[in-house]
Amino acid sequence: MHILLIRFSSMGDVVLQTATVNWLRSLYGNNIKLSFVTSQEFASLIDSHPGINNVITFNRRGGETWKHLIQKIDHLDNETPIDLIMDLHATLRSFRLRLNYWTTPALTIDKRRWERFLLTKLKGTFFKRLISQRVFGLEPQAQRIINDFESMFFDSYGVRRTKDFIHGPHLEMTSLGHLPEYKIDGKYIVLAPSASFAPKRWPVKSFVELAQKLLNSTNNKVVILAGPEDKFCEAFAEIKSERLLNLQGKTSLKESMSILAGAEVCIGNDSGMNHIAEAHGVPCLTIFGPTDPRFGFAPHGSKSKYVSKELWCKPCSTTGSKACFRDKVYCMQEITVGEVYETYVSMGVHS
Template identity: 30%
Template sequence: MKIGIIRLSSLGDVVLATAVLKVLRQTYPRSEIVFIVRSQYAGVLKNNSYLSRVIEWKEGESFKALAFGLRKEDFDVLIDLHSNARSRSLTVLSGAKRVITYKKNHVSRRLALLRKSKPPGLHVVDRYLDAVKLMGVDTSGAAPAMRPDVDDIVWADGFLLENDYSGGLVVGIAPGARRKTKMWPAQKFAEIANELISSKNLSVVMVGDEADAEVGNKVLEGSAQVINAIGQTDIGRLSALLSRCDAVVSNDSAPAHIAAAVRTRAAIIFGPTIEEFGFAPYGGGGIAISRDLYCRPCSLHGTVRCPEGHFRCMEEIGSEEVFEAVEKILEEAPNF
């Protein structure tokens, strides 16, 4: 049997979708399992032994070409873990014998935005797993997982050593996010970095892509001892570096999910979004930090500026509270 899985983007969502791979392979050990993803996120699936292969939708390749390619695959089952207009079109055009689509909680999320309430609902990972249950898959113990390869681990270890790491604990910080309102203020990241370095005698490494350079520089202005890896990692190297951390502090963004996928616990800071949208730490993978305010949630994915003009959801979260969460992670079980 040939099984296809569609999750085209984005980085964090593709990471969460990896939860279905091991349990699918356990149920269908002789099947060909193929993952369809945008090429810029294919690094998530690098070194994944549960996949037969990956089909990358390359930059500049037309939607028509992708659809034609999928039709030639002649899938027995196509699992749509994206569930938008584009992915649904792909399932139709593919001619797959059976299509399974995961159920988004669009209505409850939209109602939560209107009512400023917390919607009942499953974690996104559990929604993905519910989709594969329709194939008779036992999803017990399933969780997102990435396995950094040896070259990336060697790079991560070398990078730390080149930046005066001399052993001991390492805490990662990820101050970036795709939208500004999802970003805890840079000076607060600097504050917690300074507190961790001075009181715990540990190393702090800052991660992110090139788009995070501006916020990263602001953190460095307030905490010069931070090891700066922003813009120096692809997905594989980022996963390896986070696997070498004993804890991570992140906004509600992809590094938090990558940390969990390599079994490193994270303190995740939620502002305009809420944990109940389905992106909280999964399976003991961290601690969620947020404020109950009359205006939350105000957005599904964050915005350019605070609609209320005060940004209280982030400003009221102090570095002391986040420090305590990191302490708890380090004392209890950095890796779960």
Template identity: 25%
Template sequence: MFRASALGDVTLTTGVLSWWHQTREARFTVITRSNLAPLLAGHPAVDEVIGITQDEIDGHDWWRKSRRIAADCTGMGFIDLHRSLRSLALKLRWEGLVRSYPKFGITRRLYNRMPLGVLERRLTALNVPQRYALALDSTPPPASELRPVIHLSQQEIASGRQHLAHIGLSRPFVALHPFATHPDKAWPMGYWLSLIPLIERQGLDWVIVGKNPDHLQALDDPRNLTGRTALRETCAVLAQARALVTSDSGPMHLATAVGTPVVALFGPTAKVWGFYPSGPYDTVLEREMSCRPCSLHGTTRCKRGRECLTSIEPDEVALRLFETLERAGG
């Protein structure tokens, strides 16, 4: 199976692999980016992960690298859950059965220009894991059967608890992820800082997780874990949290994958693309605006000052968070 690209994309394959393992007794060799390989550690359906570096997949040598991978996997089928020029190089080299999934790329681009009802209905009928599943299944399984799953060991969970105790966290807490790969998808930083006291007034503590320290260097607090946890350590921390508040991001899917409820803030992107949290208590806050969604990945320039995000006030997020915690029994 091949899926590279971003953290959330690979995380969303984990539930599909579990589904195929349960329903077909299938086992997999996964080809993905080396830095994302830890997502698949301990997965019962994964026998091997072939890691590829960013330079390898983006460089001119990818044609030769793909030939070596195909040769090493002789006799296996190939499931393309990426659908890109990179995966095409592998497919052209592959000698076994090749399957891929309906990416709805043309439909997404048409909808981005002309948000017609017929296009919206086609896109919202299936989320991304359901689309992945159609690479092998003739009909889409229920979305609830395909939720992403990260398999943490008991040692990793215990280590996560020790890490939180070390920074003085003793009360129930909420995790905050204020970042996004594309900055225009991120809720304004001042709003996050305003949300923190609203959380504390409810007797809850908080931690900040993520990799981008640019906007939080001034927040000198041991609960600011920005850049201080590796990928699976972040998962272990999220597994202890009562909920995660985040933008449309990879950690949004990590939280779902460890069973932690999510409150996600969507601005330039939207649920219609199919990349949304799918846990039983997960919720998305977004504004109905004629200009949304304005891009596939949140990269277009905005003439309205990102009103889709700035109009979502901290009080509203706090209320949705506390409602989510109550529904989840937290």
């Protein structure tokens, strides 16, 4: 069987879908071929995943058109006909792609759009709590997708799988493949102060203060990981310590993944870096601002934790992309350095 998985973006979501890849492998072993369609900028996240046979990239920013993408998929389809499409994105873009293969059976994830929308529109913590208890829980999104698909899949003996697999080791859920090594001597903590949207970022001055506190209280190095555009990381220059390595803008995505894989712990915003660290089994501390752990993106490793304030206005959007409508970003600014540090200590990875 040949299955085509579609997830164009973003970083964290692509990583989380490796759980679906691992789950399919657990059902069918090597009896299936898995091809994964994603945007060019996220291909390096999954191109060394041992469970994925082909990564088909769409380089829209580089000028590739829809026709190019279809040609690439057609080429694979001619080699081994695609039996099933799993749309893990559920957007107009992925719908358009599925339309090109309308005779091929397709499954689409349920993103719980209405429930998430309702949670952002309801104001007041009482109603939010009521709806979230009934609808959300804290089930990881990666696991929920598997639960949804599970009822439709049978193992190679024709028996419906139980939920044993998804209760197995965390690494089986989202493990990424082998990565080239990027060695940093000794133990280190990664701080990931960036996020796709500004409101999702804990203030950089808080990250700087936290970095100093970690350097003072541990023998670990502190490594800053962020993209080339995250110039705000220059604020870390005020720390005069050889144990602080500010790698903002200096590493490729693959190198960042390799660094995250070797970290003692990763502390960051609700962003792709934390999902990558978790996929490598590294304990994570995630700081939630305008988004909400109830959406299913809380870290779920056994030692991982998160910090999130309960406010009447939060969550104010499903992705954290909307500008704050209050006089200041309370959801982030009310999270203190002491609170994040104490949560880190309580994770039991402090050394």
